Amino acid sequence: MRKSITMLSALIGMSLSAQVSAQVENGNFESWSGNTPDNWTTIDSGISVAESSNSYNGASSAAVTVNTDSQSSTDLRQSVSVSAGQSYTFITWVYHTEGGVRARLYVDGYQGYSTPTLTGQWQQVSYNYTAGSTGTIEVGLRFYDVSGFDGSEVVYIDAFEPTTSGGGSTGGGGCSTNGGELALTTDNYGGETSWQITNSSSQTVASGGSYASNTTYSEAVCLDDGSYTFTINDSYGDGICCSYGYGSYNLVINGSSVASGDSFGASESTSFTLGGSGGGTGGGSDLSGYYASADGLTGFALKSELHNIIDSHSTQSYSALWSFYLSYGRDTYYENDGSILDIYSENPTGSDSFTFTAGSDQCGSYSGESDCYNREHAFPRSWFGGAVSPMNTDVHHIFPTDGYVNARRSSYPYGEVGSASYTSSNGSRLGSAASGLGYSGTVFEPIDEFKGDIARAYFYMATRYEDVIAGWQSQSSYGDAALNGSSNQVFENWFLNMLLSWHAQDPVSQKEIDRNDAAYSFQGNRNPFVDHPELVSEIWGN
The missing domain is CATH 2.60.120.260 (Galactose-binding domain-like)
Known part of the structure; x- marks a missing residue:
């Protein structure tokens, strides 16, 4: 039981x-x-x-x-x-x-x-x-x-x-509508694991500890509207996966995951807000505020209305991306050292092989990994015809990355690698596609930590540019491998199935929530699939 x-x-x-x-x-x-x-x-x-x-x-x-x-x-x-x-x-x-x-x-x-x-x-x-x-x-x-x-x-x-x-009938002091559960599986040393939820006044409102090893627990959570931080701790400092067992945690509130993970050091914290309108909560099924006009829609009709909401953002210059990275592209989540957070070199479970100093290490030329960082179009710009606005400067899909690894990735589609010809310092790989992927060409595979980030960037691109993306299939042979020439499904089946898998396996993180908020300030639109990750299945679940 x-x-x-x-x-x-x-x-x-x-x-x-x-x-x-x-x-x-x-x-x-x-x-x-x-x-x-x-x-x-x-x-x-x-x-x-x-x-x-x-x-x-x-x-x-x-x-x-x-x-x-x-x-x-x-x-x-x-x-x-x-x-x-x-x-x-x-x-x-x-x-x-x-x-x-x-x-x-x-x-x-x-x-x-x-x-x-x-x-x-x-x-x-x-x-x-x-x-x-x-x-x-x-x-x-x-x-x-x-x-x-x-x-x-x-x-x-x-x-x-x-x-x-608790429901509304309990009177003052009762829980509002934010019920949920923490699903926790411990590793070989369950007694080292504890957790707590604190409110905006740093008061502990829920906590747990003294767990058995290799056991799955279900903890009821009841929270009023407000801002919270979930923190999970490991007293030995090696997290709950994967050296000594395969532990994991997933905090689900109102049917949406607000904090999840497995690999961390001594602790890992995720902030979330309940009851707010608009975005920035990392989930929630009530489409109000910013997304109110899409409430009640499903399928491609939902996608089209989301397009109307996030369309016509304020186009920024290409050089303005450097300024965005200076302010919002730093590592305040892993080493917390203020260096540039590079998804192709970041080691989520240990020390990075090298770091980039924001501003001074911008590319420039490079001859190998660690020389400099530049602006990586997760959705390659050759797929939409080159330096074409507004796609070329849309920060929702452009990440700071190692210049050399960026060049090795080139315009190949993302995928799952069977045999690698190149591996970056954090394990990102270039090589021939894995058997069973549904594609037999060369692909680039980021590490698991960032696969969901990339998937949600692609769902954003499919939605933001719904009115033009059907014409991008013929721009590049690599783009043709991933795009199916439609404005609704957008992606070939193999690529869509992979993105759906990545989206599910790597839920929205606090890093993505913060970046989405910053992008909204920067260019005036949001990624709906970071704010409401459940919308991915509402649109592409069929």
């Missing part, structure tokens, strides 16, 4: 309401009657369910075999009781085997999707629900076929559970 640990410190300035629980019965799929999991009563004709030992925790999970592409026949559900004004965070864990089927959470209606391209590993899908009335609702999952579905595919489901937080 998955453990649920009580917060070890008092909740300052707020209180948890009485636990009026929408208890999911047999959510860990440990109880079975033949091939039917007990308490799961709505099993449609398009799926079959069997007990499996491939579990997220406990002894069993549900192996759901999807046998149809008729989406009206693939639901697995049960009814739970809820109380008016009460907030519940429903969470389940999904394990995809082939990538041709995705799971959609059902909580009194169809909610968020899993990412089918993340195969061979468990992923979390969650949704925060506030009951409008007292009664019963249905919860569960529906399974959808996607590209690559061959008529039959197994998806494993486990640990379907709610977390209860």
Whole structure:
């Protein structure tokens, strides 16, 4: 049974309401009657369910075999009781085997999707629900076929559970609408791990510690609107992954991840804001303020309205990028030494091989790595025709990087490398594409720490330049390999699937949030996929 640990410190300035629980019965799929999991009563004709030992925790999970592409026949559900004004965070864990089927959470209606391209590993899908009335609702999952579905595919489901937080009926001092959960998996030395959430007055409002080793925990979190900092600590100073076990953490509030990671030193902190309009929170499903006109839209209609919102930004000069890097391109996240943060040389888990001094180490000429830093177009400018405004100076996709590594990357598409011909000091690689990627040419692969940053920069480019990007396919042979000549999907299937995987594997960080805020000040528009990462699946999830 998955453990649920009580917060070890008092909740300052707020209180948890009485636990009026929408208890999911047999959510860990440990109880079975033949091939039917007990308490799961709505099993449609398009799926079959069997007990499996491939579990997220406990002894069993549900192996759901999807046998149809008729989406009206693939639901697995049960009814739970809820109380008016009460907030519940429903969470389940999904394990995809082939990538041709995705799971959609059902909580009194169809909610968020899993990412089918993340195969061979468990992923979390969650949704925060506030009951409008007292009664019963249905919860569960529906399974959808996607590209690559061959008529039959197994998806494993486990640990379907709610977390209860206070609702509006609790009166003053109760939690607002910001309920969630910290999912924490410890490494071989769980006793070294602790965490806390502090508010804007540096008061600790939630914390945990004294954990067992190699154990998964689920901690309920209930927060009022405001600004917070989540900090995870390792008393030995070597983080929770990956030298001595494979620990990780993911703090989900209102259905969106606001802090996650695994590899760090003595501590790692992430700031987030709840209840604010506009952007800068790193997530949230309420499209208000800056994004209000896109609220309620999905698919490519949502993408087009986002384009209207972020279009026509204030074009800056190419030289102004140097000034942006001087102010906002420094390392205040890893070594915190004020050097230029170069995604092609930064070592997130140790000392960098070299550093660049902001301003004085601008390129210039170079003959090898570490000579100077320059302006890397993550989306190569040859793909859109060269030094063409406003793309050529759009800071949302232009990062400070080592000049020599930038040149080695050239205009090759990003990808996953099978055989490397060149490796930078932090492990970024150039080489032939890995088998199974769907592309056989030369690609450049950044390290995992920055893959999500790059993916969200590409989703930004596909949206900001929706009105012209269909014509870019013919500008470059490398661009043609990644772009499909459309203004809606924009990317070839292999490239889109990879970007979706990178986006999911490397969630939005505080570094991205801060950079997005700075870019808004610099040129007057935002990257919606940093502010609301869930919009990626709303647009490209199909």
